[in-house]
Amino acid sequence: xxxxxxxxxxxxxxxxxxxxxxxxxxxxxxxxxxxxxxxxxxxxxxxxxxxxxxxxxxxxxxxxxxxxxxxxxxxxxxxxxxxxxxxxxxxxxxxxxxxxxxxxxxxxxxxxxxxxxxxxxxxxxxxxxxxxxxxxxxxxxxxxxxxxxxxxxxxxxxxxxxxxxxxxxxxxxxxxxxxxxxxxxxxxxxxxxxxxxxxxxxxxxxxxxxxxxxxxxxxxxxxxxxxxxxxx
Amino acid sequence: xxxxxxxxxxxxxxxxxxxxxxxxxxxxxxxxxxxxxxxxxxxxxxxxxxxxxxxxxxxxxxxxxxxxxxxxxxxxxxxxxxxxxxxxxxxxxxxxxxxxxxxxxxxxxxxxxxxxxxxxxxxxxxxxxxxxxxxxxxxxxxxxxxxxxxxxxxxxxxxxxxxxxxxxxxxxxxxxxxxxxxxxxxxxxxxxxxxxxxxxxxxxxxx
Numbered sequence: 001x002x003x004x005x006x007x008x009x010x011x012x013x014x015x016x017x018x019x020x021x022x023x024x025x026x027x028x029x030x031x032x033x034x035x036x037x038x039x040x041x042x043x044x045x046x047x048x049x050x051x052x053x054x055x056x057x058x059x060x061x062x063x064x065x066x067x068x069x070x071x072x073x074x075x076x077x078x079x080x081x082x083x084x085x086x087x088x089x090x091x092x093x094x095x096x097x098x099x100x101x102x103x104x105x106x107x108x109x110x111x112x113x114x115x116x117x118x119x120x121x122x123x124x125x126x127x128x129x130x131x132x133x134x135x136x137x138x139x140x141x142x143x144x145x146x147x148x149x150x151x152x153x154x155x156x157x158x159x160x161x162x163x164x165x166x167x168x169x170x171x172x173x174x175x176x177x178x179x180x181x182x183x184x185x186x187x188x189x190x191x192x193x194x195x196x197x198x199x200x201x202x203x204x205x206x207x208x209x210x211x212x213x214x215x216x217x218x219x220x221x222x223x224x225x226x227x228x229x230x231x232x
Numbered sequence: 233x234x235x236x237x238x239x240x241x242x243x244x245x246x247x248x249x250x251x252x253x254x255x256x257x258x259x260x261x262x263x264x265x266x267x268x269x270x271x272x273x274x275x276x277x278x279x280x281x282x283x284x285x286x287x288x289x290x291x292x293x294x295x296x297x298x299x300x301x302x303x304x305x306x307x308x309x310x311x312x313x314x315x316x317x318x319x320x321x322x323x324x325x326x327x328x329x330x331x332x333x334x335x336x337x338x339x340x341x342x343x344x345x346x347x348x349x350x351x352x353x354x355x356x357x358x359x360x361x362x363x364x365x366x367x368x369x370x371x372x373x374x375x376x377x378x379x380x381x382x383x384x385x386x387x388x389x390x391x392x393x394x395x396x397x398x399x400x401x402x403x404x405x406x407x408x409x410x411x412x413x414x415x416x417x418x419x420x421x422x423x424x425x426x427x428x429x430x431x432x433x434x435x436x437x438x439x
Contacts, residue, residue: 039327126279127318131332131381145322190269 116150256433267439
């Protein structure tokens with residue numbers, strides 16, 4: 001089954017899916033933790049944390065990519081440490097593309113999850129506490145399952161955002177075939193050379209189909225979450 | 233002494249002061265809405281923290297500001313039946329009933345699962361989802377869930393409101409049976425004195 005795609009085009013699609021999937025799976029617990037803290041806790045600096053989480057949403061992606069390069073590049077504080085300690089570098093690697101995609105997807109994931117955590121009635125958590133559940137068990141048995149639709153919605157939305165990630169990726173890890181050339185980068189590359197219109201069209205159609213599917217799935221999950229909140 | 237309540241508590245602009253000792257099996261608290269009746273129950277259950285005071289139930293100190301005692305809700309063993317029931321919407325009735333039961337030490341259980349189902353007549357509901365229950369059914373399930381968590385005392389918040397006359401009578405009988413057969417101290421909160429006159433030994437009016 002080739003769907004009319006060449007081997008290199010398939011490699012692009014598979015790489016894109018791999019980068020996005022890894023980005024989302026790794027970000028999921030972080031995003032949920034941030035969402036929970038923002039939904040349920042008040043502390044000094046909350047507004048600042050909220051702002052930082054949302055920054056990639058409004059910042060030019062090129063700036064995000066450059067900041068990632070400063071921090072995770074070989075000369076950067078985190079990148080240098082990774083290189084020295086583990087001999088591991090993110091730059092020019094698909095793992096770096098996944099990091100860029102994760103940072104860009106984070107605000108969308110946190111937003112969806114925060115909404116669904118906020119919609120979980122705290123009085124239910126209080127009821128669980130009176131029945132003998134400690135704070136962690138009450139979270140695990142009440143808040144977590146009731147906010148599950150929001151987790152799914154956030155993950156799918158973040159996945160769609162990751163698939164489309166361009167600016168931060170090309171700035172941070174460049175455009176290397178087989179390592180960092182994901183769908184948008186391949187389409188961009190195709191547009192730079194004459195005679196690649198057919199390839200661009202095929203990859204663009206795949207982008208549209210994947211993004212649309214993700215949006216529809218996310219919307220369906222959000223609606224289910226909305227219903228769940230009104231079960232009482 | 234079943235209950236020794238000495239509570240000074242502020243909720244928003246209102247302040248609440250209560251000093252009472254009661255040895256009755258059912259202690260009633262009556263007052264208009266907004267007087268802080270539910271706040272008293274929340275303080276006893278550990279869901280709210282009084283600014284000052286001391287709460288002792290059946291000889292166990294749950295809260296004592298002066299001696300820095302403040303047991304977390306999960307260690308107070310309060311059987312709290314909320315006005316809005318608060319059944320967990322994602323769990324079937326059966327799982328709601330056993331939620332607290334599974335968290336209790338078997339040695340502390342004083343009533344069996346089937347006994348509670350029979351007592352409350354809710355055996356046929358265990359496969360249902362909370363959203364499909366009528367008001368009277370949901371209230372009985374909420375009472376059952378509280379009883380199965382092996383509570384040392386019960387807190388009933390407006391147990392008769394939002395029920396029609398027939399259901400009201402049914403729940404009244406359940407509370408009477410709990411009083412007469414289970415010998416567990418209860419605080420019962422209501423906005424109407426008439427409603428709980430027939431049940432209570434000690435009646436406290438606040439607000």
